Amino acid sequence: MSARYLMGIDVGTQSAKVVIFHTHGDVMCSAQQPLRTLEIPQPNRAEHPDDDLWTAVQQACRAAMARFHQLGGQDHQLLAAGLCVIRCCRVLMRADGELAWPVINWMDARLNQPYQHADEYGSVRWVTTTSGYITHRLTGQTQDTSANYIGWWPMDDLRQDWDAGKMAACNLQRAQLFDVVRPGEILGEVTSAAAQASGLPAGLPIIATAHDKAVEALGSGALAGDEALISLGTYIGAMVHGDAEPRSSDRFWPFQAALPGRFLYECMGVRRGMWTVSWFRDQFGAAAVQDARDKGVDIESLLSAEASTVPPGSDGLITLHDWAAPAEAPWRKGAIIGFDGRHTRAHLFRSLLEGIVLTMKNHVDPMMQALDRPLTQLVISGGGANSDLFMQLFADIFGVPARRNAMRSSAAIGCAINAGMAVGVWQNYQDAVAALVKPGETFTPDARHHAHYQRLNQQVYQQLHAVLDPLLQRLSPLANV
Incomplete structure (x- = not known):
């Protein structure tokens, strides 16, 4: 059987990291792209400049895939990619999928209250999370993980679906929100346009994780x-x-x-x-x-x-x-x-x-x-x-x-675990953790x-x-x- 691989895409506040794992647990290659410094136009405001999250994802994916190919990896051996992006942010999108406003970071005081439209935002079709936005960039789908909606969102965590009774309090309508799936489920597949931009194989399944x-x-x-x-x-x-x-x-x-x-x-x-x-x-x-x-x-x-x-x-x-x-x-x-x-x-x-x-x-x-x-x-x-x-x-x-x-970037491992479960690499999460998590040193008090x-x-x-x-x-x- 030829080698098989899983990818973790982990986008934090300071960088985008992409790690490609063998399904038996070893890291094949990785790449990291620093994010630009947050723009803080006034106290208690914090925004990601321009389209920085998507730009960093593209660059990190291209670098990781270049290394993957250099080491002999072939596109068909890459089974799926788990996607994890920073939580507690707010993304305002136009109908064409572009940003209506720079991504509002979790340190911004506007996120302490329900969404309020401002004239400066222009035409806002979708209100979503960072993971929903990057999912849309990669797959063209208006889908997101149910597990990245924290704060002023009408999410029923027990049912892992939208709660119509919370819409008014959050100042949102169902038509403004993406559909949601659970961690370990498929969000969509990489489009040809996203493949050209990111270097990822067209058709690669993108898997939901959590925050x-x-x-x-x-x-x-x-x-x-x-x-x-x-x-x-x-x-x-x-x-x-x-x-x-x-x-x-x-x-x-x-x-x-x-x-x-x-x-x-x-x-x-x-x-x-x-x-x-x-x-x-x-x-x-x-x-x-x-x-x-x-x-x-x-x-x-x-x-x-x-x-x-x-x-x-x-x-x-x-x-x-x-x-x-x-x-x-x-x-x-x-x-x-x-x-x-x-x-x-x-x-x-x-x-x-x-x-x-x-x-x-x-x-x-x-x-x-x-x-x-x-x-x-x-x-x-x-x-x-x-x-x-x-x-x-x-x-x-x-x-x-x-x-x-042994590997400090636990989020990338978690992404690969969710991805592997979605495509049937392991039968249960305990087996997946045993395969990918490599304990390191323990410090005693x-x-x-x-x-x-x-x-x-x-x-x-x-x-x-x-x-x-x-x-x-x-x-x-x-x-x-």
Whole structure:
């Protein structure tokens, strides 16, 4: 039997990634295309410039297919492609399929309320998600996954279909919405026009997945009820898989999973989480660039190595991650407190990472308590999982083992799993996960460090909002003069 392959198309906030897998689990080739910087024309607005998502998908697909052919792959051996695109965005399309307005990113305050038409949008025929839009670009179909409608959408998550009773509240009509299918079902096939633009084979089946974090949860292998996925992206999220019927709580939200008929429970996360790390590198790392070159390492590795020599708690330097304010507290801002003469760039870098992990612990623990489940293991996904320091911080602060997989891009794996199930490569999702998910290193907690972080968290970190919120409320109008 000739080799067979599956493709994962994973479009995040910062890049489009395409990975081609052998059906037995190994990666054949991959390609990545960075997205352009978001346009922020005013506070609380964020848009993807021009048609950047589709442009990046085309470029990443062309590069991956070129490498596929160079390695001897033939088009007929590529069975299907799973498609996963960033969640919680809003796409306004004209009747001809073109964008009526740039894609509205999840950090935009307009998404905190139902869709409202504005004259500047022009003629809007369809209101959809990023996955619906890219599906239409690839297949010409007006179809989307049911599992990427989060927020102000009239979706019945239990039935995984539109809810006529929610249309008015969402200010939408059924005629404005795409048809939906479930994760693991076929959205359509690549058209000849899309094949010419992207390099994908015409007729290639495009398979529905879910929203990006749900697809990461599937692709990370975090399927057990006592293990949580930490997804290290521009938005850092944490989630656990749930049962066939969603539960509600003020500690978490239920979403459709990439496993058909299953749900995910997700707590609050860190907005602009890994963006903060990139911000520090780009704004304050210039002095370290030459040091990194002299040592033959990249700047992230250098900063992590330096920060590893700093004691737990960063000698009293504490970072509060509110770089993007939540909707319920728009006046919040990030804070770094506790500076003294001992502190170096290594302290600041470590403090940024510690702040991320402490914030996530303070969201995950209440979720697990509300679910009445123990937390026995973390699975860490995303580029940040490359850092041994970051992995150890998760283990030390949470007090449970933290595992990373051999391939950090779990969403691409989840895409391939959904794609393979759709075309009959595997009989069940457990077999698919066993084939594609390759566990990597596990970091175990240091008991002394865990005890120190527990004291720091309870005595200081958990008190910061109560102390700083009144000051930040008074600062907000003065900072926006």
